[in-house]
Amino acid sequence: MIMGDAEAFTREFLPLFRPVPPTRPGVCRICHSGPNNVGDTGGPWATCASCKRTTKNLYGHTQYVVPISLTTTNTQLYDVLVRKRDPNGPGGRRKRADFLAATVSHFYHQHAHCLQGLAGGPFTLVATIPSNNLDTPAKAFHIMWQVVERVGALARLWRPLLLEADTMFAPVLADRRAHRDAFRVPRSDRLDNARVLLVDDLFVSGAHVQSAASALIEAGAAAVVTLVIARLINPASKDPYSAGIWKQACEQPFSFDCCCICDRHDRAQNPRNL
Numbered sequence: 590m591i592m593g594d595a596e597a598f599t600r601e602f603l604p605l606f607r608p609v610p611p612t613r614p615g616v617c618r619i620c621h622s623g624p625n626n627v628g629d630t631g632g633p634w635a636t637c638a639s640c641k642r643t644t645k646n647l648y649g650h651t652q653y654v655v656p657i658s659l660t661t662t663n664t665q666l667y668d669v670l671v672r673k674r675d676p677n678g679p680g681g682r683r684k685r686a687d688f689l690a691a692t693v694s695h696f697y698h699q700h701a702h703c704l705q706g707l708a709g710g711p712f713t714l715v716a717t718i719p720s721n722n723l724d725t726p727a728k729a730f731h732i733m734w735q736v737v738e739r740v741g742a743l744a745r746l747w748r749p750l751l752l753e754a755d756t757m758f759a760p761v762l763a764d765r766r767a768h769r770d771a772f773r774v775p776r777s778d779r780l781d782n783a784r785v786l787l788v789d790d791l792f793v794s795g796a797h798v799q800s801a802a803s804a805l806i807e808a809g810a811a812a813v814v815t816l817v818i819a820r821l822i823n824p825a826s827k828d829p830y831s832a833g834i835w836k837q838a839c840e841q842p843f844s845f846d847c848c849c850i851c852d853r854h855d856r857a858q859n860p861r862n863l
């Protein structure tokens with residue numbers, strides 16, 4: 590996908606996105622959201638309740654999840670990602686895969702340096718997570734393969750690194766728990782010193798992402814940074830932070846010019862994409 594096309598395409602759909610806050614007290618240092626709670630010190634935990642749970646008992650985990658947008662369950666973005674609907678913009682309905690490819694392409698073009706900074710250098714490999722889901726056959730073609738394939742900078746580096754280990758782990762993941770054996774990396778793939786960009790669609794608890802990251806790190810990856818299209822947030826959560834994070838995300842304009850890593854509260858000075 591050519592950058593100009595991706596930019597024009599995503600401009601049509603800017604209202605679907607909500608800005609992701611940079612890490613701060615109450616905003617998880619891994620996934621940039623909640624749910625969070627008050628820890629022993631009286632302040633919030635550094636990581637949210639989901640990340641606390643899904644980073645346990647693994648070989649390793651990704652410390653950086655960079656969502657392009659926040660979402661709740663009653664948004665058009667959620668419908669596109671989860672209910673597999675085609676997005677509807679001012680120009681009419683567009684194909685879901687085109688929308689996802691344009692979104693990843695535009696974001697990666699603007700923020701590759703932010704993601705690479707977290708990885709400690711340029712990415713050497715790109716991975717996507719295979720479907721590990723009770724509702725779909727094991728070999729189901731995951732949408733993110735199709736998306737990454739269309740983003741030149743990522744397609745070059747993509748390898749089928751992650752294989753579903755066994756369907757027995759599907760209920761574990763569905764229960765929002767991570768497992769170090771849920772995915773495996775083929776023995777032929779040596780990942781020594783690799784810097785891997787892991788790309789996924791929706792981050793709910795991190796069970797899939799963290800299980801996948803664990804397998805990559807166990808296979809030798811030096812760094813795993815995760816790019817997700819959206820991080821799900823529950824504004825009705827009783828925790829003291831989720832509602833505020835979502836309220837702020839709805840009040841601030843979204844722009845592809847900044848992300849949760851390079852955000853320096855400069856949206857007002859740099860409203861090019863509004």
Ligand SMILES: [Zn+2]
Pocket residue numbers: 617618619620621622623636637638639640641
């Ligand atoms: Zn988190």
Ligand SMILES: [Zn+2]
Pocket residue numbers: 699700703847848849850851852
């Ligand atoms: Zn950035």
